[in-house]
Amino acid sequence: MKKSIFYHAGCPVCISAEHEIISLIGAERIEIVHIGEEKKRISEAENAGVQSVPALLTPNGHVLHLNFGASIEAVKA
Amino acid sequence: MKKSIFYHAGCPVCISAEHEIISLIGAERIEIVHIGEEKKRISEAENAGVQSVPALLTPNGHVLHLNFGASIEAVKA
Numbered sequence: 095m096k097k098s099i100f101y102h103a104g105c106p107v108c109i110s111a112e113h114e115i116i117s118l119i120g121a122e123r124i125e126i127v128h129i130g131e132e133k134k135r136i137s138e139a140e141n142a143g144v145q146s147v148p149a150l151l152t153p154n155g156h157v158l159h160l161n162f163g164a165s166i167e168a169v170k171a
Numbered sequence: 172m173k174k175s176i177f178y179h180a181g182c183p184v185c186i187s188a189e190h191e192i193i194s195l196i197g198a199e200r201i202e203i204v205h206i207g208e209e210k211k212r213i214s215e216a217e218n219a220g221v222q223s224v225p226a227l228l229t230p231n232g233h234v235l236h237l238n239f240g241a242s243i244e245a246v247k248a
Contacts, residue, residue: 114229152191158237
């Protein structure tokens with residue numbers, strides 16, 4: 095099964111949301127991507143529609159922004 | 172197992188997020204509450220920390236605001 099991708103930047107809101115999503119969906123069904131550390135994946139996230147982190151890209155291509163930790167622009171800076 | 176509660180107000184963003192969350196978590200694990208129709212449950216949502224809809228209250232009491240459809244204030248109006 096195709097995984098969801100959880101994009102985050104290590105912020106407190108990100109980490110809290112990560113715990114919730116893993117608890118709800120299961121770690122084996124999510125790829126966790128820290129775009130603050132893997133900057134080359136920022137454009138991938140943007141192209142998918144991610145505007146802020148934390149965000150979950152679902153297997154069918156929709157983005158759920160989960161609360162608000164930081165904008166993509168702030169992560170780039 | 173305790174269910175999550177998905178609060179929404181029937182808005183397009185709400186309905187899209189509802190589909191995603193049901194697909195990810197399973198309908199049997201979520202109670203769906205339309206606070207535009209069940210106004211008496213607005214205070215329950217607010218007390219749980221819901222500031223806008225759609226939002227998911229997880230079994231351990233955390234709120235995940237999923238994208239942004241409408242503020243609670245707008246739903247009350």
